[in-house]
Amino acid sequence: MYSRCCGSVVYMFHEMFEKNTETWCVMMRCLVSNGYGDEAISFFTRFKREGNKLDGEIFKEIFSAYALTGDVKKGLIQFEAMQKDYGIKPSMEHYNNVTKMLATSGHLDETLSFIEKMPVEPSVDVWETLMNFSRVHGDVELGDRCAELVEKLDDTRLDKVSSAGLVANVNYKYNRTKDIDTSRPETDMIYEMLESLQLQMLEMGYVPSTREWRNERVEKENKQEWTFGYKEEVAVVKKLLDSRPRSSVTVISNFRICQDSHDALKLMSEITGRQLIKRDSKKFHQFGKGICSCKLVS
Numbered sequence: 001m002y003s004r005c006c007g008s009v010v011y012m013f014h015e016m017f018e019k020n021t022e023t024w025c026v027m028m029r030c031l032v033s034n035g036y037g038d039e040a041i042s043f044f045t046r047f048k049r050e051g052n053k054l055d056g057e058i059f060k061e062i063f064s065a066y067a068l069t070g071d072v073k074k075g076l077i078q079f080e081a082m083q084k085d086y087g088i089k090p091s092m093e094h095y096n097n098v099t100k101m102l103a104t105s106g107h108l109d110e111t112l113s114f115i116e117k118m119p120v121e122p123s124v125d126v127w128e129t130l131m132n133f134s135r136v137h138g139d140v141e142l143g144d145r146c147a148e149l150v151e152k153l154d155d156t157r158l159d160k161v162s163s164a165g166l167v168a169n170v171n172y173k174y175n176r177t178k179d180i181d182t183s184r185p186e187t188d189m190i191y192e193m194l195e196s197l198q199l200q201m202l203e204m205g206y207v208p209s210t211r212e213w214r215n216e217r218v219e220k221e222n223k224q225e226w227t228f229g230y231k232e233e234v235a236v237v238k239k240l241l242d243s244r245p246r247s248s249v250t251v252i253s254n255f256r257i258c259q260d261s262h263d264a265l266k267l268m269s270e271i272t273g274r275q276l277i278k279r280d281s282k283k284f285h286q287f288g289k290g291i292c293s294c295k296l297v298s
């Protein structure tokens, strides 16, 4: 049911004699990091059912779980309940997590409305979250507006986003099956954005033929192609974040682009509203508005 790594953590969790809220939080975080959103929600339900006291920390995990499943309505209900039923005053981290939950699934208007209704001044993190997801979802205008606010609040932040440290490891997803590193929030952001794009692409009819993103099939057949294909998309997301809004991005590799990635990049160009240029071992592919300039592979 679970990936090997997650399975070990679940096993250890069940074997533990004493569990505290932190243990439950770690468990939920592990599940979310491995793509098991529904399972993380089940753990949250079980945590409540067993009579444990809910605190602000475990709510942070549930928002991440709902961000993954895309069930933002239920996530918002939990946000309400956190305040009304449990008397927990939201911290800026809670606001940022809810922002992320809404924006991940492309609910950009709702996200903006949520931020504007915040009873406290939104932090630069909150605006940065919306800025990044606006760009990914192709709302460059909103992305620009957020960028202005981010710059105003912390002018070093945009440089930081553009820095090479944003995503160092294009093999992140592959490595996650073996070694979870939850101390890398920037990489998490890339992964979340890719997940979000993936959900939209699936809604648009995209059928990944050689790999399954959400399930851990890396240990099965097509390992090479799976990891190679995934790298293409990770590289594009990194470039999207690394560049100015509306600009085109170029990704270069020494391998010929596979059909799967070719289909994926066409859709990514449509969703983001950006021109994506891919140079592989054979030629340039110029993706824009859902089509590619090449005639051969498309």
Ligand SMILES: [Zn+2]
Pocket: 262, 284, 285, 286, 292, 293, 294, 295, 297, 298
């Ligand atoms: Zn092409």
